[in-house]
Amino acid sequence: MALRVLLGFLKAGRVLDGGSSVLLLGTLVLVWAPVAPLPMAALVAALILGLVEKYFAWRVALDVEFFTLLHEQPGQLEAFDAALADFLGRKAAPGARAMASRWQGARRLVRRQAGVVVVQAALVLVALACRLW
Numbered sequence: 265m266a267l268r269v270l271l272g273f274l275k276a277g278r279v280l281d282g283g284s285s286v287l288l289l290g291t292l293v294l295v296w297a298p299v300a301p302l303p304m305a306a307l308v309a310a311l312i313l314g315l316v317e318k319y320f321a322w323r324v325a326l327d328v329e330f331f332t333l334l335h336e337q338p339g340q341l342e343a344f345d346a347a348l349a350d351f352l353g354r355k356a357a358p359g360a361r362a363m364a365s366r367w368q369g370a371r372r373l374v375r376r377q378a379g380v381v382v383v384q385a386a387l388v389l390v391a392l393a394c395r396l397w
Contacts, residue, residue: 271331274374277320277373278321287388290388292311310384313380321377324377331370
């Protein structure tokens, strides 16, 4: 059950990514209009954070796929770790990493993604507020 809850939590990353995409598109539109230095700096920072969010969205989507695989094939942690290490060209660590550690890392990724979207939105709002004054 905990794994299904985690998958639901990770799938919420798509909603965050959608919100960030809207902010990113709006930021791109605003960047092309002439603005003062402060709003421009906020917009450039928002653009950079939009790209950072896309990285986190990719990582969260990858975790959704990985945790779905682990959910469908319970008891295969060591085989999963070995396959992942082989794909990445690394040596597999001895023994399987605990699921609690995996869950903690996945939750941290979604929280970081959400934090980036919040700051991105704040920067866009700052830029808009500066343009209105």
